[in-house]
Amino acid sequence: MKKSNLNNKIYIYDTTLRDGTQRADISFSVKDKLELIEHFDRIGIDYIEVGFPASNPKEAQLFRQLRSLDVKHSKIIAFGMTRYKDNTVEKDKNLEILINSGTAGVCVVGKSSINHVRKVIETTPDNNLAMISETVNYLKKYFDEVHFDAEHFFDGFKEDPAYAMKTLEVAAGAGSDFIIVCDTNGGALPGEVRYIIEEVTSKIDVPIGAHFHNDSGCADANTIIAVEKGAVMVHGTINGYGERCGNADLCTVIPNLEIKLGKKCLKEGNLKHLTSLSRYVSETANQIAYSYQPFVGRNSFAHKGGMHASGVSKWPSAFEHIKPEKVGNTRKILVSELSGRKSILLKARELGIDLENDPETIAKILSAVQDLEQKGYQFEAADGSFELLVNEMGGKKKEFFTLESFRVLNEKTKDGKMLSEATVKVHIGDNRIIETAEGNGPVNALDGALRNAIKSCYPGLSNIELTDFKVRVLNEKKGTAAVVRVLIESTDGKKTWGTIGVSENIIEASWQALEDSIIYGLMYLEKNKKIN
């Protein structure tokens, strides 16, 4: 492998399965991990780090199953560390486990900070160098590729540059295929990164990789700077998951490198799958996708201010740094207090409704929106309710059911138990239906009762679930008599929609959002002929 890369290739090294799981609330099953590997392989990630082969039984099982996995593009990397300070490599149990892992390559971490050598592993500087050199040299006999992770390299360089560089030199001398400089504490700032990477790439004759954590909020920028200064491999995780504040986010780093710096990262033509990969990983990790994530977030290309919305319609790149479709994302126009006819038109178009030649309906919608916003409605996060409003103003409203009345009872009993029970009375055609349900709280009970009442007519409803429930108290000064805004997000597994309700009564506001959510879902099911 050559140090400089004439064809602009940057190797993408994903550590979602190892560093990603260090995030406080992430844990993947073996099945999750195997599926993630398949996705990473398909999009063209070059290296997938899967962890240490036996840090627990789950990992051991993963490595067994990996042997029979059909991976086409990616190289699977096992992760370990340099030999124990008082062992020979041949007698080191952990190295033996690594060698038996069955992976194509291995990445070993070693210390490059003199303070860590002394205070954390408690050995001599010379023994640490021997640990690095002997480990790399030994593993090279068993693996096609051996990568060396220089832990705490940036802190180490700031303490003692000569020693830190020496650790890289011995790793290079022992035959490392890649040397990765790690900002393990995540505290490095761009200026020092630029200087230090320049030192490393000019002096070490092995391809250099960069591994940044985000404790300074600079992981992505530092990674990009490293590439600008000659690094040819980037470490990171999908969505930036990782210990403490996370790792460099591959969903940010890759499009910056490909679109703006002309580098090649993923398999040709695959960048447009990045948004869906990001969302797939957040689902698998059971994390709420961060709507404001660069490039792939739901609101990364959302325009709210009237001026910006009109600027975008004149000339898309006026307020967009890239075309959203390049990464598989979409532009979003947010309907808000500040917006006018133009935003209504654009928003309707986004929803597949053409109002270009219908100024009357636009005027009706605009006036309804302004009126409702005055009362506290807000359609930015309520696309579903907005679409229902557009239909209603355009005379295309469809009644799936009619509410007669509902009742919700909440009781805290003598023994301290809390009960919620709702009864809903609705009409569907000539049927009058009364249903009751209990719930964890009043809205959950109401949701249950409504579903019970209409599910026999609309069995497709069972595929729709509420995924998010938000409450915002408006004009808070009025205390518990204030106006309340409820936002509900729902999904059928593919499509997601938001709905809204506003009232002085939280139960009524919840009902409005709930009703809109169900009606929108039914409308969508009907369109796709899945309602029954």
Next chain:
Amino acid sequence: MKKSNLNNKIYIYDTTLRDGTQRADISFSVKDKLELIEHFDRIGIDYIEVGFPASNPKEAQLFRQLRSLDVKHSKIIAFGMTRYKDNTVEKDKNLEILINSGTAGVCVVGKSSINHVRKVIETTPDNNLAMISETVNYLKKYFDEVHFDAEHFFDGFKEDPAYAMKTLEVAAGAGSDFIIVCDTNGGALPGEVRYIIEEVTSKIDVPIGAHFHNDSGCADANTIIAVEKGAVMVHGTINGYGERCGNADLCTVIPNLEIKLGKKCLKEGNLKHLTSLSRYVSETANQIAYSYQPFVGRNSFAHKGGMHASGVSKWPSAFEHIKPEKVGNTRKILVSELSGRKSILLKARELGIDLENDPETIAKILSAVQDLEQKGYQFEAADGSFELLVNEMGGKKKEFFTLESFRVLNEKTKDGKMLSEATVKVHIGDNRIIETAEGNGPVNALDGALRNAIKSCYPGLSNIELTDFKVRVLNEKKGTAAVVRVLIESTDGKKTWGTIGVSENIIEASWQALEDSIIYGLMYLEKNKKIN
């Protein structure tokens, strides 16, 4: 004002109230904004941008109330734009509104990209220069400080560096006190930022500010690079709220500048209040605080990996880039008994309770707090509930009343009316009291019923009112079955206290917060002998 800054001062310019509200789901009431300004003033933010004085009635009301607000440190800045292309400055309505805003300073935005001049505002390059120069010159007659925001400066510089620089030169020539270079689309990368800022600070003889958006994921890093290259003002928002992917996050930028680059940003000694400011703002904006936010996130100093955890215990800076307490944050997991105890001690002292010689109570409180926080409680905005907890653990809990049971009925009737009615059964001494009340919503009814039940015993209660009611849904992915956190703020006209409740049932969570609010109020009345 001098261009270079001998004493290392970096001016902090907050635009949470303007750019922050461009985030898809953020909208502040006038009261929210006034309270935010008070908090920003207290921590020592130098400039607070509050928006355009009349883009809607809410803003107009804000500016009226601002005139009587007692702001000690911060300068309030109104935001506007250069004169309309076909107007004179004297006849420009928007400039007239700005001049009448009553603020100390003004920031005007103008175009510095030749493409934007031609395609978006559709005028000649020369007229654009005249718009900038005449506007700044005119506003200088009315304001102590005029800042010029060079919109799309980085894109403009890449299209036509000479023209982009010319826009800054005319703004400087017309008397701008600060010139701010803006990456409006947020697409700039660190390498070009470094080069362009160097050009600007070496050629423009007016203090330079930097305003970055986060579409490339580099806003914070770019802001730091700008300071390294001579900018003396940074624009940003608390928690990075802003349009699309957000603005530079002052909670990340400020500690990096202060701790790592030795700059002075906030009022001396106030950096340790940053974490609580961040959480206060996210509560006010009704946003879930991002747990992985650098410096101030709940998990920013959380250690999960066994190796790291043991490293940290040997030597704290082994896996931490700064001491968490510098920004008012805390280490998580392996929270050393000592640091946990210390913060309990300090917090109790803040409330006027001395626990210095009572390690047993401290241990009890610590364990109770950890237990409750696990369940979703959070005491930052609930001092009242915390004080009640301290009293309870110290054996000083006083029972003013005992709840037997309550019942809340909500009904939407056939005619569409919404009714809420609550019945509360309580004991005070040997009295069993049953009272019912109607309300605008279930919590309002519950509040009314409880007050009816106990007011004859505690007439002082009539001076206490609920001023704020907030609901936050935790683990939102569970939809309407998620856990709900209710925060209530109450006042007797002088003192204000916050209380909290957490439950899967919103009615129960509200009850807990309500009960604490009333008990705290009664305790306080009793202390001041005003209970009867």
